[in-house]
Amino acid sequence: MQSQFTGTLLALLEEQASYDLPIGVRIQNAIRRQLRNGSLKAFERLPSTRLLASELSVARETVELAYQHLEAEGYLIRRHGSGTFVSETGAQLATFQTNPGRKTGGLNLSERGRKIQRSGKVQDPVQLPFAAAFPDVRSFPIDLWKQTLSRVSRRLGTNALGYCDSQGLEQLREEIARYLGAYRGVKCGAENVIVLTSSQEALLLITTMMLDPGDTVAVEDPCYLGIRSAVTVSGAVPLPIDVDDNGMVVENLIRRKPVPRGVYVTPSHQYPTTATLNLERRMALVDWAKANSRFIIEDDYDSEYRYDGAPISCIQGLDTSGNVLYVGTFTKTLFPGVRLAYLVAPTHLVPALVGMRTLVDGHSAILNQATLAEFMATGEFTAHIRRMRQLFKARRDSFVEAAERYLAPYGKLRIPAGGFQATWYLHDGRAEDEVMRKAEQSGIVLLSLSSLFIRKRRTPGFVLGFAGLTSEECEIAVKRFARVLKGIAAH
Numbered sequence: 467m468q469s470q471f472t473g474t475l476l477a478l479l480e481e482q483a484s485y486d487l488p489i490g491v492r493i494q495n496a497i498r499r500q501l502r503n504g505s506l507k508a509f510e511r512l513p514s515t516r517l518l519a520s521e522l523s524v525a526r527e528t529v530e531l532a533y534q535h536l537e538a539e540g541y542l543i544r545r546h547g548s549g550t551f552v553s554e555t556g557a558q559l560a561t562f563q564t565n566p567g568r569k570t571g572g573l574n575l576s577e578r579g580r581k582i583q584r585s586g587k588v589q590d591p592v593q594l595p596f597a598a599a600f601p602d603v604r605s606f607p608i609d610l611w612k613q614t615l616s617r618v619s620r621r622l623g624t625n626a627l628g629y630c631d632s633q634g635l636e637q638l639r640e641e642i643a644r645y646l647g648a649y650r651g652v653k654c655g656a657e658n659v660i661v662l663t664s665s666q667e668a669l670l671l672i673t674t675m676m677l678d679p680g681d682t683v684a685v686e687d688p689c690y691l692g693i694r695s696a697v698t699v700s701g702a703v704p705l706p707i708d709v710d711d712n713g714m715v716v717e718n719l720i721r722r723k724p725v726p727r728g729v730y731v732t733p734s735h736q737y738p739t740t741a742t743l744n745l746e747r748r749m750a751l752v753d754w755a756k757a758n759s760r761f762i763i764e765d766d767y768d769s770e771y772r773y774d775g776a777p778i779s780c781i782q783g784l785d786t787s788g789n790v791l792y793v794g795t796f797t798k799t800l801f802p803g804v805r806l807a808y809l810v811a812p813t814h815l816v817p818a819l820v821g822m823r824t825l826v827d828g829h830s831a832i833l834n835q836a837t838l839a840e841f842m843a844t845g846e847f848t849a850h851i852r853r854m855r856q857l858f859k860a861r862r863d864s865f866v867e868a869a870e871r872y873l874a875p876y877g878k879l880r881i882p883a884g885g886f887q888a889t890w891y892l893h894d895g896r897a898e899d900e901v902m903r904k905a906e907q908s909g910i911v912l913l914s915l916s917s918l919f920i921r922k923r924r925t926p927g928f929v930l931g932f933a934g935l936t937s938e939e940c941e942i943a944v945k946r947f948a949r950v951l952k953g954i955a956a957h
Contacts, residue, residue, distance in 0.1 A: 634661025
């Protein structure tokens with residue numbers, strides 16, 4: 467006949483059956499569970515290893531090892547010739563963990579920690595209709611990537627399993643420098659490139675190493691939430707600068723006194739308005755930085771995807787004073803899961819930035835870096851960009867056509883010259899919150915335009931992503947959104 471202890475133990479073992487744990491570990495967990503809930507008292511005797519093994523239908527050695535482990539942790543006492551008992555310390559486990567008089571939740575964040583918490587987290591896009599900044603992973607040539615990955619894996623062998631230079635794999639840095647020089651007009655060598663996990667990591671490195679508490683940094687208004695968070699976390703203050711149809715109003719920046727420590731811009735497709743910073747303003751920005759010894763963060767996050775005319779050359783290529791920190795990412799040009807991005811920095815800043823990077827995550831995965839390097843060296847990367855540019859242009863055109871047909875009564879669309887999303891402005895000052903709530907109920911995710919402004923003077927509207935939708939999916943999603951808006955207008 468089974469003892470009460472064994473019966474309870476069997477029930478607890480059954481609860482763990484789906485965990486795929488060795489039976490010995492499950493026995494240990496079950497006994498600890500009985501200690502925590504107070505079922506076992508101090509100095510209570512446990513069944514012998516022979517008896518418990520028989521009742522549980524397991525090897526005696528399994529129970530012996532479980533008892534030994536619990537004895538080593540201090541929960542059990544074993545006396546030669548007498549048996550195995552619950553220790554006084556083990557019996558205290560129940561009151562130690564459940565005593566209502568014990569204080570809980572006593573740890574508090576530091577002031578810096580609270581500031582980070584208040585700044586909010588950067589949300590990765592979700593794969594739903596109108597998700598902004600989300601490429602179509604279904605169109606990525608996964609079989610070609612797998613072939614490249616397999617070839618690289620065979621060549622590297624166990625070398626892919628170790629550590630690598632925190633600045634990034636040299637072969638990949640060379641390919642990035644070659645590509646940026648040829649296609650974006652960036653003036654750099656492999657020694658200027660730092661391979662990172664994300665563009666957000668690049669922003670954190672820059673703001674950590676280039677800013678002091680109390681500094682101001684000029685940012686576009688509205689702007690990418692990630693830069694606001696990075697600046698705030700560093701102890702600096704984001705200084706909003708207006709954006710119009712030609713991007714950041716650089717004249718407003720030039721008039722600012724005292725002069726901000728630096729400036730952040732998304733010149734190819736301003737996020738979120740999609741405006742392109744014109745050449746006159748780019749040159750004025752470079753002159754401002756040179757005259758005041760200030761830095762420019764150029765976030766070129768999706769510059770490859772320009773649909774009306776050739777991609778615009780970058781600001782970094784205009785700079786002759788080494789004042790530009792150029793940021794780019796492969797999560798938009800390839801797929802989000804690749805987790806690779808880059809920062810191009812002036813030579814004298816690279817060692818400090820790499821040193822800071824070692825405190826964050828060391829380096830990116832070698833295998834991903836090596837696979838991407840080969841993908842670029844064989845020309846597959848640029849071929850992929852050309853295919854995706856054509857595909858996304860067609861999707862942009864389909865989205866614009868559908869939006870103008872179904873959404874015109876409710877808002878105004880700004881037609882983007884490139885990128886993954888468009889800005890759509892609400893008519894009649896309708897409340898964004900109500901639209902977002904009703905849209906979510908219909909399976910549509912919306913990013914509020916107002917949430918991206920720093921100042922209170924805000925324009926109601928939404929950032930609508932189209933790149934991840936086929937023409938048919940886009941038509942369906944726009945119609946669904948139109949029904950939501952029609953329903954709101956009817957009340």
